[in-house]
Amino acid sequence: MNNKITATELARTLSDVLNRVRYRGERFVVERNGEPVAELVPVAHRRHMTVADLYELLNRLEWPDEDFAKDLEDIQATQGQVEFREWPS
Numbered sequence: 376m377n378n379k380i381t382a383t384e385l386a387r388t389l390s391d392v393l394n395r396v397r398y399r400g401e402r403f404v405v406e407r408n409g410e411p412v413a414e415l416v417p418v419a420h421r422r423h424m425t426v427a428d429l430y431e432l433l434n435r436l437e438w439p440d441e442d443f444a445k446d447l448e449d450i451q452a453t454q455g456q457v458e459f460r461e462w463p464s
Contacts, residue, residue, distance in 0.1 A: 379406055380404070381405075381407070382412070385405055392415065396416065397417065399435065401417075402415065403415040
């Protein structure tokens, strides 16, 4: 999904928009006079991530809702038992 943003709004909020593209993977279609003129998308391959980047990214994530634990239990129940084998020497 692409977010639409005007060129004027982009100019006012460039730092925030770039952070959303970089850290959240969001995409933006930039419009001028109602016509699309550009698209801002994340770079395909990120070279590195520092611990500080990871910390900031994790702090932006939303907490799971109250049904999350139930969803995990349902998934686990449908997968059956895992067969544990001896580690090869």
